[in-house]
Amino acid sequence: MTGHGLTLGEIARHIGAELRGDAALPIARLNTLKDAEPGDLAFLANPAYREQLAVTRAAAVILSAGDAEGFPGAALIATDPYVAYARATALFAEVQFADVQFADSQFADSQSADARLAGSPGAPAGVHPSAVIDPAARVDASAAIGPLAVVGPGAVVGAGTRVGAGTVVGANARIGARCRIAANVTIYHRVCVGDDVVIHAGAVLGADGFGFANDRGRWVKIHQLGTVIIGDRVEIGACTTIDRGALGDTVIEAGVILDNHVQIAHNVRIGENTAMAAYAAVAGSTTIGKNCIFAGQSGAVGHVTICDNVVALARCTLSKDITRPGSYSADLLMEETPKWRRNAARFRQLDDMAKRLRKLEGKFERES
């Protein structure tokens, strides 16, 4: 992560921060306040780390105007230092040659700081000779298709999009512009992906929803005739699955971020900018609002509607329609096992305890 050739002034301009100090100061890499070495750019977003400001070895720090007051060093002053740091990471990101990598490795070092500052997606364009592109597919000349990737008939790959090694894009699928699709991703036929979408390895878009009719004990498959629609700026984690719709489509709206191992069932709709952590699961035909947050292993049952701005904490299943924004829970806090077992055993007596309590109250009232 060294040798990117960026200066503090270039970074300030890119992230929209106010520069305090020498614009020509070379920055080797990003780091935390605690671990920063001379030449590094650090950031202060969480007040809990404020005391590290006094002792950091960083060449410069991204921070708020308030925190900058007492800080004598070079600074990039931002309204939201965490967002500013996030924007800065884009300047230090590598082209992920795990995803797209070329036998002619002279391309490997071609992503200059200039290209990154210009917002270039960074990888050299072109189709690796080992990729299998159907003659009836349309791959934009500025797209990059990695080794041993497959693009099916009728599929479209947009400008600047990178498709990783071993990834399969099915027939008549449409991938927008500037997407970064990692290695070994599977995109089934007719799936539509917007612009600026990131999809990680092992993700599966458009497999059949889990639909079966039971015919006197035997399951009869309901072929899934819909597809999956992914909006712009969506991020999809590794091994995450989004099933195609049964008749209509499964829809992930713009700006949604999904962590690894997330499961989105058929005919679900996820509203804009909703975030879901690992193993979050939404059952079929449920609609999730905008700006919701699903913690790890949370989820929602099928055929319900969740309004905007709902937070489902860890392991909480939203089990009915939710019309009031707010936080919902269903998980118990851990305890050491011996203590836990004593309480858990009582849980099995809880209904009995409630009845006995009521009876005792009744007796007490009668006697008083």
Add this chain to the structure above:
Amino acid sequence: MTGHGLTLGEIARHIGAELRGDAALPIARLNTLKDAEPGDLAFLANPAYREQLAVTRAAAVILSAGDAEGFPGAALIATDPYVAYARATALFAEVQFADVQFADSQFADSQSADARLAGSPGAPAGVHPSAVIDPAARVDASAAIGPLAVVGPGAVVGAGTRVGAGTVVGANARIGARCRIAANVTIYHRVCVGDDVVIHAGAVLGADGFGFANDRGRWVKIHQLGTVIIGDRVEIGACTTIDRGALGDTVIEAGVILDNHVQIAHNVRIGENTAMAAYAAVAGSTTIGKNCIFAGQSGAVGHVTICDNVVALARCTLSKDITRPGSYSADLLMEETPKWRRNAARFRQLDDMAKRLRKLEGKFERES
């Protein structure tokens, strides 16, 4: 999904429904009562939607004899309309060219309605030139092997089976007839797959079971010498894993349906027609009966036996042998977080509360 060229009469014959109306009526696609447009075939299976029958724009409806009585339109009358609808979806299903797709795309449109009505698996036969087929493998002439798929030495691929792009079939694995194996599936050596099996992208069959002996702190691997046996008509979801047995085999019996992200550990046996939703997990050496239903994130511990017709509701771990059919639960209903926290905090006092309740009862009895 248009232009399939099917008529109402053809559909009636295929799904075994009684035709009421014009057999020559062309049907464009399947749809819900609510969303149907003229030319669509809809279905009424759930009584909750009965009132939509009066206002649907569908050209015809699949429904029961009872519901057909008051309905003046064209109808396909079936004993079980949901099963009839399921059978109809097969006529409208596309060949999934995400799975098997050919550089010579003239084949892409070759699945005629006639072929579908004849029950043809639909994809053109043949081995894509980019696939790697070991000379010692046997691929039936009517099978279709997608681009960049691998079939190992000694492996057998049966008649009419389609193997998707990037899928790896290990040495000496045996795949039956008419299977549909999607892209980027991994089938390890010696795994046996029956006939008419569907396997979705990212699924892994035959990875090592999680077996280790602990040698004074260090884990010593127990090599997994068994394999995986998959019965006929099984469906396996995306990113689902079925581990090979340690000494004996892991067995999935005929007609089992597994959703995405399911985990079946080594030496498990799953009985016929059992269904498991996403993230269901069965630990090692457990036997599950026939016709069981496992909801999302449910499961069973290792080394137990679950009888037929058991239902495990969401997040319920079956923790001991079950000999009585029925429904089992272990999950609490969500609440808004502030209210939840008050109750959850009391959970940690539950044993104490039970003792205090008993004590109060004792005092009351003594005083009365």
Add this chain to the structure above:
Amino acid sequence: MTGHGLTLGEIARHIGAELRGDAALPIARLNTLKDAEPGDLAFLANPAYREQLAVTRAAAVILSAGDAEGFPGAALIATDPYVAYARATALFAEVQFADVQFADSQFADSQSADARLAGSPGAPAGVHPSAVIDPAARVDASAAIGPLAVVGPGAVVGAGTRVGAGTVVGANARIGARCRIAANVTIYHRVCVGDDVVIHAGAVLGADGFGFANDRGRWVKIHQLGTVIIGDRVEIGACTTIDRGALGDTVIEAGVILDNHVQIAHNVRIGENTAMAAYAAVAGSTTIGKNCIFAGQSGAVGHVTICDNVVALARCTLSKDITRPGSYSADLLMEETPKWRRNAARFRQLDDMAKRLRKLEGKFERES
């Protein structure tokens, strides 16, 4: 699993057991006491199976000195019979041609018993002609690269390591010696893997950690600039994901074993010899100690430290720093649904019940 051509004496030497009986006794395969046929080698590790010793048909048994006393048959006497059995399985393991398989199938039978006894990794060395190896990659001459695998520029593959079909090794990744990497694995750029590591199909190492800053409702991606470091002798299950660090690295120390579908978030550190069962999940920046055991669907929240020798039972989330070794729980035992529902309904009254109990205690005290 027959015809391995091993004798009881060879096995005794390999596993370090004391031989009692004929060293030249041919052993066909390993089996359980119960299922063993003549010619099989069985083992007795769990006292619960001791009575099977009297009736087993096995040619010989691995057992402890104590159990050997009353046993008249051929025996391999070991201090820890389970560990001895584990070591024996290595002699009966096949080369997994699902992972690395060669078009020239004459190699398929080349792993002789001699080779296995010599500890040879077993697969023939070489690069399959269909694999795509970047000219700037370095693959050891004794490594084996399967069909349609990809090794990126700057990547290193060590001596004796096998890379399965369809697996992608990213730019500048480093794989140590004697690793066994199955099919369709994705290893992102710059990930470092130690020696003797086993990685199963569908695993993803080095995808982006789930890091975003929220800019007035929109998520801004924090590019993940660190990588993943995997120690020696680690085993990683199918569809398991280990995310790359945001600034620093995600570290899995030597001897860790991870089952299928495990999720390790960015900047996590897992201590030596810790074991995690399926769906175990560790959130970002958490440090787990050595020799911990995580049961299925257990996990830890982010930014906490868990000491050595902690056991998290099934579905238990470790929700704060743990400084005391021991077992922790958070899961309730299943019950039949009608009974469960009565108790679960009372859970929602628990705070109320606690208050009423307190009130009753107060009244009783005042009246007494």
